[in-house]
Amino acid sequence: xxxxxxxxxxxxxxxxxxxxxxxxxxxxxxxxxxxxxxxxxxxxxxxxxxxxxxxxxxxxxxxxxxxxxxxxxxxxxxxxxxxxxxxxxxxxxxxxxxxxxxxxxxx
Amino acid sequence: xxxxxxxxxxxxxxxxxxxxxxxxxxxxxxxxxxxxxxxxxxxxxxxxxxxxxxxxxxxxxxxxxxxxxxxxxxxxxxxxxxxxxxxxxxxxxxxxxxxxxxxxxxxxxxxxxxxxxxxxxx
Numbered sequence: 001x002x003x004x005x006x007x008x009x010x011x012x013x014x015x016x017x018x019x020x021x022x023x024x025x026x027x028x029x030x031x032x033x034x035x036x037x038x039x040x041x042x043x044x045x046x047x048x049x050x051x052x053x054x055x056x057x058x059x060x061x062x063x064x065x066x067x068x069x070x071x072x073x074x075x076x077x078x079x080x081x082x083x084x085x086x087x088x089x090x091x092x093x094x095x096x097x098x099x100x101x102x103x104x105x106x107x
Numbered sequence: 108x109x110x111x112x113x114x115x116x117x118x119x120x121x122x123x124x125x126x127x128x129x130x131x132x133x134x135x136x137x138x139x140x141x142x143x144x145x146x147x148x149x150x151x152x153x154x155x156x157x158x159x160x161x162x163x164x165x166x167x168x169x170x171x172x173x174x175x176x177x178x179x180x181x182x183x184x185x186x187x188x189x190x191x192x193x194x195x196x197x198x199x200x201x202x203x204x205x206x207x208x209x210x211x212x213x214x215x216x217x218x219x220x221x222x223x224x225x226x227x228x229x
Contacts, residue, residue, distance in 0.1 A: 001170065034215030036154075043203055043219035044154065055208075055217060087154055091213050094167045096144075096156040 002026055002090050004099035012105040019075040021102045023088035028068045032092040035064055035073045038101075039084045047086075048073065080106050109133040111204050111220035119198075119227050125191040129204030129220060130184070136162050137182040140210040145178060145189045147200040148222075157202075159213060160187055167213065194227045201225075 003026040013019055023033065031051040036044035046055040048064035051071060061076045075082055083106045088099040115127035129143070136143065142159040149155075158168045160178045168176050177190045191198060201222040207214025 038154075043205075043222050044216070045219075046208065046215060046217045049208055049215050049217075089154075089156075089215055091207075091209070091215050094159075094213055095169045096159070096213050098154040098156065101153045 001095055002029060002093060002097050004088050004090060004097055006086075006088060006099035006102050008102060009100075010103045010105065012107055013078055014107045015078050015080055017078050019073075019078055019082070019104055021073040021075075021086055021104070023066075023071040023073070023099050025069045025071075025090060029090040029092040031067050032090055033064075033066070033071050034089045034091065035062075036087045036089065037082075037084045038087065044087065075104070078104075078106060082106065109206065109218050111206065111218060113202060113204050113220045113223040115202075115223060115225070117224060117226060119194055119225060120229050121195055121227055122193055125189070125194050125198060125202075125225055125227070127189045127202055127204075127223065127225070128186050129188070130186050131206075132185070135182075136180060136185050136187065138162060141206050142167070142211075142213055143180070143187050144205045144207060144216060146203045146205055146216070148203070149197075149200040155200075157189065157191075159207075196227050199225065199227045 035048040038044040052064045144159040145157040158178045203222045204220045205216035206218040208217040
């Protein structure tokens with residue numbers, strides 16, 4: 001089973017600042033990594049697939065990078081509505097696995 | 108427009124079986140070439156993939172739940188279902204059904220149901 005470790009657990013930043021979220025895999029997942037955003041009481045929303053491809057309708061301030069075992073989700077300029085939890089997920093192999101999440105708080 | 112909707116009891120007693128159904132509208136499961144998935148989220152915690160099923164019936168399960176989980180497809184009703192037996196309080200969670208973006212492989216999920224809260228309590 002591929003274990004995904006996200007850091008930091010919580011990120012507290014001001015509007016307009018840059019957010020950098022990390023996801024590290026216990027073994028290579030190639031580029032088969034996705035990022036989700038989840039707000040309280042809502043289902044997760046796919047942001048990024050295959051490491052760096054924005055899903056349909058996702059604003060350009062969200063970007064993903066990395067390959068192998070180290071991945072980054074960057075929010076270039078935080079908006080108040082970006083306050084949420086963010087999860088990574090690998091799809092290289094079964095079982096599908098998620099990271100533990102990073103909570104982004106907007107000051 | 109594809110939509111998924113979970114349904115089932117919101118309260119299950121310990122040691123009993125949790126049974127949920129996901130109804131798919133806007134597309135047919137039959138011949139769809141997707142591994143339809145179940146994911147859960149305990150209160151205040153992260154996401155956990157439970158299982159995925161292909162329209163043909165081929166399944167993949169989370170090893171941590173494999174001995175207690177069964178998923179199935181009913182193409183006549185355009186539904187897929189989850190059964191989790193011998194439940195405990197640790198199975199209390201919001202349960203989501205979802206469809207992956209990619210066909211024919213385990214994928215990342217771009218279409219989600221709204222989720223249904225299931226509480227295990229006597």
